Amino acid sequence: MSIAPSPADLSQCVHCGLCLQNCPTYLQTGYEAESPRGRIHLMQALGDGRVEASEAYRQHLELCLVCRNCEGVCPSGVHFGRIMEAGRAQLYERASLSPRERLFRRLAFHELLPHRARLRAMFGALMIYQRTGLQRLVRASGLLPAPLAEAESLLPDLPAPFEPRWEVMTAEPPLRYRVGLFTGCVMPLVYGPVHAATLRVLRHNGCEVHIPRSQVCCGALNVHGGERQTAAALARQNLRAFLGRGLDAIVVNSAGCGATMKEYADLLGADDPDVQEFTGLVRDVTEFLADIELVPPSLAVRTRITLQESCHLVHAQRIKAAPRDLLARLPGVELLDMAHPDLCCGSAGLYMLTEREMSMRILDDKMSEIAATGAQTIVTANPGCMMQLQRGVARAGLKLDVRHVIELIDDAYGAHAGGRQALV
Ligand code: SF4
Ligand code: SF4
Structure with missing residues (x-):
């Protein structure tokens, strides 16, 4: 089956240009072809046969971060992420690769x-x-x-991988919720401590946590790379792994994974009841915790932080208030906002490797904004952003920690004050 952006999606763009100043690649280059409007125009032209999938065409599409900042500001409600994912699939079907x-x-x-x-x-x-x-x-x-x-x-210094002893971890009483924890492909191996912190925080809040061993990668990198068929197979496997357990939620602590999982209907079809059930259960960990009656964190964390609002949390999932709400409840935490916390850091999955030059330009601007805040810790909600920001800290020669929101909450519950590590 041939894949292409749907003409209905493409025609939603009225070419107003309101998105341009929110597009990180347009801000760097000033080129229309590196803007959301320009890219939509190019994909329309390819569909109409007015341009070919040339090297230049390919570069314009590949330089997009799929950060979806354009979606959040578009008055026409253009689904840019969906358009670009289909556009990439179409591109790799036609382009000749080395x-x-x-x-x-x-x-x-x-x-x-x-x-x-x-x-x-x-x-x-x-x-x-x-x-x-x-x-x-x-x-x-x-x-x-x-x-x-x-x-x-x-590659950060690799910690011990996240390997929970059991598939189902009991709640600290009283039992309030039964949730699944999505662990992903690389994250348990690179950021295992973030999963361990998530598990402790969930259990402390009365959650029985199911961590199915048969779960697999969410498919986000495949979707962004135009490999939709493999992504669909992965999505199906995750449905099998999590459904039928009587869960109240499937909790995800990687914004990129959560965004893709909430959009499995685009991959598998919106009419499938299993897809509807699964996507209805997926919650970012900050979204889930902000919605429940959180056990009040009581230990002072004492740090000045700045928040990098991960693109796939703030733009794709439209979750802005939840991490801020949670951080405001942590004693001793002072939030110092950078100028553009919702602008991409240049991570974007494999982009940080494949589009190194643009990724570094965006990162260097981000680090200047961060340095100006006077924060001691950068907080974010996505493993890719953590890796990129750690790279930025090293490049800029700064002395800053990079941490996930959930790690600060875990600290405020006393994870490092003794006694609670044994939970995992
Ligand atoms: S994507 Fe939206 S904001 Fe951008 S030019 Fe099209 S209609 Fe306007
Ligand atoms: S997804 Fe991000 S990089 Fe791509 S066009 Fe939209 S704002 Fe620009």
Whole structure:
């Protein structure tokens, strides 16, 4: 089946240009073809046969972060994310890719991301590489070719992976909710402590937490890369893993994963009752906690923070108040806003690797805004943003922590004051 942006979606754009000043790539280049309106125009032209899927066409589409900032400000309600995902699928169907690009896509989208065991083995090897001192030797030797060295430098020090002992973890009494915890593909291996903090906070709030071992990657990176068929297979597997457990919610602590999971209807069809049930249950962890009667956090965290509002939380899921509401309840936390907390940090999944130059330009501007706040800690709600901001801190030579919202809540419940670590 051939995939293309739907003419109905494309025709919703009235070309008013109100989105332009909110598009990070347009702000950097000033080119119409690097704006939401310009990209929509290009996709319409490809559909009408007025342009071809040339190298230039491809660059304009690939330079989009799919941050969806344009969606939030569009008066016509253009579904830009959906348009761009279909536009990419159409592009890769038509464009001729080099053998290297084909290999990269095959490895990332088919051989690694969908397979948790392979990822675990790969990150296990990387942990040995980091902990034996091999990493220092390799870095000092300068042997790695530039793109590989860049990817390697992005990797934070790997903690022990998140491997909960049981599939169902009991609540701290009284039992109030039964929830699923979505763990994702790479996150348990790179940011396991964020999952551990999420699990502790949920249990402390009376949640029995189901962590199905049969769950898989949400498919977000595949969707953004135009690989919709693999993404649909992953989505189906997640439906099987989570449905039928009598859950009140499926809690997600990665904004990018949550946005994709809430939109599984675009991949699997809106009429399927299983899809309706599943998407109706998905909640970002901040959304879930802000909606329940939260056990009041009582320990002072004592830090000045600034909040990077992850694009897939604020623009795709339209959740702005929840993280702020939760952070305001933490004793000792002072929030110092940067000038544009809702503007992308340049992470955007694999973009930080594949579009390095633009990613760095956007990141450097972001770090200047952050430095101006005087904050000690950058707080966000998405693992990709955490990785990119850690890279930004190192590039700018700043002394700042980068943490997930849920980690601060966990601190305020005393996770590091002794006694609660044993819960996981
Ligand atoms: S995407 Fe929306 S805001 Fe941007 S030009 Fe089209 S209608 Fe206007
Ligand atoms: S998704 Fe982000 S980068 Fe892409 S056109 Fe919209 S605002 Fe620009």
